Amino acid sequence: MTSQPPTRHAHRRPVSAWRRGAKLLAIIVTVAVVAGVAVAGFYAFSLTQTLKEAAVPLKDAPAEPPALSTYDEPFAVLVVGTDECDDVVSAAFGARCSDPENAGTRNDVNMLVHVSTNPRRVTVVSFPRDLQVEIPECTAADGTAFPGAFKASINTAYEAGGLTCVADTVSELSGQSIPFAAKVSFGNVVNITDAIGGVEVCIGGDGIDDPDAGIQWEPGNRVVKGFDALAFLRTRKGIGDGSDLGRIGNQQQYLSRLMNKLRSDEVLTNPGTLLNLASTAVRNIEPSESLADPVRIAQLAYTLKDVPFDDITFVQFPVVDDPYDSNRVVPDEASAEVLWQALAANAPLALTGDAGRGVVADPSAPTPEPTESASEEATPAPDASATPDASATPGVVELPENINGSKASQATCSNGLG
Numbered sequence: 001m002t003s004q005p006p007t008r009h010a011h012r013r014p015v016s017a018w019r020r021g022a023k024l025l026a027i028i029v030t031v032a033v034v035a036g037v038a039v040a041g042f043y044a045f046s047l048t049q050t051l052k053e054a055a056v057p058l059k060d061a062p063a064e065p066p067a068l069s070t071y072d073e074p075f076a077v078l079v080v081g082t083d084e085c086d087d088v089v090s091a092a093f094g095a096r097c098s099d100p101e102n103a104g105t106r107n108d109v110n111m112l113v114h115v116s117t118n119p120r121r122v123t124v125v126s127f128p129r130d131l132q133v134e135i136p137e138c139t140a141a142d143g144t145a146f147p148g149a150f151k152a153s154i155n156t157a158y159e160a161g162g163l164t165c166v167a168d169t170v171s172e173l174s175g176q177s178i179p180f181a182a183k184v185s186f187g188n189v190v191n192i193t194d195a196i197g198g199v200e201v202c203i204g205g206d207g208i209d210d211p212d213a214g215i216q217w218e219p220g221n222r223v224v225k226g227f228d229a230l231a232f233l234r235t236r237k238g239i240g241d242g243s244d245l246g247r248i249g250n251q252q253q254y255l256s257r258l259m260n261k262l263r264s265d266e267v268l269t270n271p272g273t274l275l276n277l278a279s280t281a282v283r284n285i286e287p288s289e290s291l292a293d294p295v296r297i298a299q300l301a302y303t304l305k306d307v308p309f310d311d312i313t314f315v316q317f318p319v320v321d322d323p324y325d326s327n328r329v330v331p332d333e334a335s336a337e338v339l340w341q342a343l344a345a346n347a348p349l350a351l352t353g354d355a356g357r358g359v360v361a362d363p364s365a366p367t368p369e370p371t372e373s374a375s376e377e378a379t380p381a382p383d384a385s386a387t388p389d390a391s392a393t394p395g396v397v398e399l400p401e402n403i404n405g406s407k408a409s410q411a412t413c414s415n416g417l418g
Contacts, residue, residue, distance in 0.1 A: 001261070003312070004295075007077055015151060016324065017219070020069045021034060027333045031273060044113065044274060044346060046333040047290075052055060052289075052292045053286075054286045054287065054292075055286075055287050055288060055289040055291075055292035056141060056162060056163050056164050056181075056286070056287075056288055056289065057075065057164060057288070057289050058164060058167055058179065058180070058181060058288045058289070058290055059176060060171070060177040060178050060179045060288060061066070061179055061180075061288065061290035062075075062179045062290060066293050066295040066296035066299050067295070067299060068295065068299065068302075069122070069299065070299070070302060070303045070305045071115075071299050071300055071304075072117065073117065074113050074114075074115060074116050074117050075179055075180065075300075076112055076113060076115065076176050076177065076178050076179065076180070076348075077112075077113040077115075077178075077180040077181065077182070077300070078109055078110070078111070078112055078113075078166065078170055078178050078180070078181040078182075079109075079110075079111045079112075079181075079182055079184070080107045080109065080111075080158065080163060080165050080166050080181065080183040080184070081107070081108060081109030081110075081111075081160055081183075081184055081185070081186065081189065081192070081233075082105050082106065082107055082108065082109075082183060082184070082185045082186070083105065083106050083108045083185075084105040084185045084186075084187075094291065103227075105158055105159055106129070106155040106156065106158060106159060107154070107155050107157055107158035107166050107183075108128070108129045108155050109126075109233075109251065110122055110126070110127040110129070110154060110155075110166065110170060111125065111126050111127075111255075112124070112125045112127070112170055112174060112176065114176065114343050115303070115304065116343065116346040117178075117346070118346070119311070120303070120304070120306070120307045120309045120311065121179055121230075121312075121313075121344075121346060121348070121349075122304065122307050122311065122312045122313070123313045123314075123315065123343055123349065124252070124255065124313070124314045124315070125174070125311075125315055125316075125317050125339070126248045126251065126252060126314070126316050126317060127154055127173075128153065128154075128245055128248065128317065128319060128325065128329055129153065129155035129244055129321060130153050130154075130155070130210055130244055130328045131153065131154045131317070131327050131328075131329055131330070131331065132151050132152065132153060132154075132174065132322055132325075132330045133151070133152070133153075133154050133159060133169060133331070134148070134149065134150055134151065134152075134169075134173075135148055135149045135152050135154075135156065135157050135165070135169050136148050136165075136168050136172055137163050138161025138162075138164065138165030138168065138373065139159070139161055139162050139164075140160070140161045140162050140165070142163050142198050144161075145161040146165065151294060153328065154169060154170075154173075154266065157169040161179055161356060163182075163183045163286060163288065166183075167181045169404070173331070173344075174336075174340060175340055176340070177416070179288075179289040180288055180290050180291045180296075180300070181287070181290075181291065181292055182285045182287045182288065182291055183285065183286040183287075184284060184285055184286075184287065185284075186230050186233075186234070187230075187284075188284035188285065189229060189230060189233065190225075190226055190227065190230050191280050191283075191284050192277070192280055192281060192284055193224070193225050193226070193258075194225050194226060194229075194280075195273075195276045195277045195279075195280035195281070195348035196225075196261060196262065196267055196273060196277055197225065197266075197273070198223040198224055198225030198229065199209050199223065199224055199225070199229065199248065199254060199257050199258050199261055200222070200223045200224075200257060200261075200380075201221070201222055201223075201224055201232060201254060201403040201408070201414070202220075202221050202222075202253070202362050202411065202412070202414065203217050203218070203219050203221075203222055203413060203414050203416055204219060204359075204360050204362070204363075204413030204414055204415055204416055205219065205239075205360065205413075205415045205416035205417065205418065206219065206416050206417060206418025207219045207416045207418050208238035208414060208416040208417070208418075209233055209238055209391060209416075209417070209418055210231075210235045210236070210237050210238030210239075212235075212236075212237055213231040213234050213235040213236075213237075214227070214231050215228070215231045215232070215233075215235060215238065217416075221415065229254075232250070232254060232414075233250070233251055233254060233273070234247075235247065235250065235414075237285075238416060238417055239358040239359075239414050239415050239416055240356070240357040240358035240359070240417075240418060241357050241358075242413045242417070244356035244358065245316065245319075245329075245356075245357050245358075245404075246337070246356070246358030246415070247358055248316050248356060248357075248358065249316070249355060249356020249357055249358035249404065249406075249412070249415075250356070250358040250359060250414050252314040252316075252356060252359075252405070252406065252412075253358075253359050253406075253412045253413070253414065255384055255410070256312075256314060256406065256408045256410075259309075259312065259408055260309070260408065276414050277413035278294070280299075282294070308409075309407065309408040309409035310407055310408075311411045312407065312409075313349050313351070313407055313408075314405050314406050314408070315339065315349075315351070315399070315403050315404065315405035316356060316403065316404045316405060317336065317403075318331070318332035318335035318336050318339070318400065318402045318403045319331060319332055319402075320332045320402075328361075331412050332402055334400075335400040335402045335403055337398060338397070338399060338400055338403075339403060341397075342394075342397040342399070345394045346394060347394035347395065347396065347397040347399075348394070348395075348397070348400065349396070349397055349399055350395045350396045350397065350398045350404065351399055351403070351404075351405050351407070352398050352399060352401050353399070353400070353401040353402060353403050353404045353405065355404065355405065355406040355410070355412050356404045356405065356406070356412075357415070358402070358414060358415055359412040359414060359415055360405070360412065360413055360414075360415045361410070361411070361412060361413070362411035362412055362413045363413075364411075
C-alpha cells in the first residue's frame with residue numbers, strides 16, 4: 001500500500017491589529033445604530049402615548065396626517081396658560097391655593113399664534129384675562145355640559161369646558177380657524193424654562209418690587225428660571241400701571257427672548273438640551289388631538305425655524321374699558337378688524353402703538369437697521385369685500401395705536417415701578 005502524504009492546510013495570513021480593530025468598530029457601530037433606532041422608536045412611541053393621554057378634540061383639526069416636512073398651509077396654534085395649583089407651585093402660591101374661594105382652574109394667559117405662508121410671518125395675539133366675551137356652549141372632558149354665557153371673562157372658559165372650550169371661544173371672537181392648541185400650567189412653565197437653562201430678561205425702570213409675586217429685583221439683565229421665571233410672568237403690581245394689560249407686555253418680552261434662545265446655537269447645537277426640552281415639553285403640555293404627535297410638533301417647529309425676527313410680531317388684542325364695569329375690558333371691534341384683515345391678506349405689520357404698558361425699549365440694544373418690508377409704503381387694511389388679486393403683494397398695514405406690541409427683533413425691558 002502506498003502511503004499518502006500528510007494533508008497540508010493553506011497558509012493563512014495573520015490578521016492585522018488594524019483589521020481586527022476595524023471589524024470590532026463595524027460591529028460596535030452596527031449595534032449602536034440598531035440600538036439607537038430601537039431607543040428612538042421606543043422614545044417616540046412613549047412621547048406619543050404621553051401626549052395622547054391628555055389630548056382633547058378641536059372642531060377645526062386638520063384632516064391631513066403629519067409629515068417630516070414643512071406645513072404648507074396657514075395655521076394657528078392657541079397657547080393657554082392656566083393658574084392651577086399643581087404640586088410644583090402650590091406652596092409658592094399661598095392663599096391662591098389654600099383659599100376655597102379661589103378653587104378652580106382659569107385660563108389666565110391666552111395667546112393665538114397665527115402663521116401665514118408665502119412668505120412666512122408669525123403674529124402672536126394676547127387676549128387679556130378680564131376681557132368680556134361670549135362663551136359658547138361647551139362640554140368638558142368629564143362630560144359636564146356648559147350652556148354658554150352671553151358675557152363673561154375669557155379666563156372662565158377653561159373652567160367651563162377645558163381647552164376645547166377656550167379654543168371655541170377664541171375662534172368665535174377672532175373669526176380664526178384654530179387647528180392646534182396646547183395648555184400649560186404655571187408649574188409646567190417652570191419645568192420648561194429649566195429645561196433650557198433659563199431665559200435672560202431685562203429689568204428696566206426702577207426695578208421690580210412685588211411682594212405678591214415674591215420678587216424684589218434691581219434694574220439690569222437677569223437669567224430667570226424655576227420660581228423666578230414664574231414670578232416674572234405673574235408680576236403685575238411691580239410693572240407698568242399695575243394692570244393685567246401691563247403684565248401682557250412683560251409676558252411678551254419673556255416669550256420674545258425665549259424664542260431668541262430656542263433658535264440660538266446654545267440650544268440648537270446641543271442634542272442633550274434639545275432632547276431634554278422635547279421630553280419636558282411633552283410631559284408638561286395638555287395638547288389638542290391634532291398636536292398629540294411628536295412628528296406634528298416637529299413639523300410645525302421646522303416650519304417656523306427660519307422666520308425672520310422682523311416678521312414675528314407680538315400684539316395685544318385691542319380693548320376698551322367696559323362701560324358697565326371699570327375693572328373689565330371689552331373688544332375694540334373696529335381696531336381688531338384691521339388686525340384680522342391684515343392677517344388674512346398676509347400683509348407686513350407696522351406697529352404704531354406702544355410696546356405695551358409693562359415694558360419700555362431696552363436702552364442697551366442697538367438700533368435695528370430698516371428692513372425691506374418696513375421701507376414699503378404703509379397702506380390701510382385691505383377691503384374684505386374686494387376681489388383679491390393673487391398677483392398683488394400687500395403693502396405694509398399700519399395697525400391702530402390701540403394695538404400695543406413689539407417685534408421679536410425689538411429688545412424690551414420690564415417697566416419696573418421699584
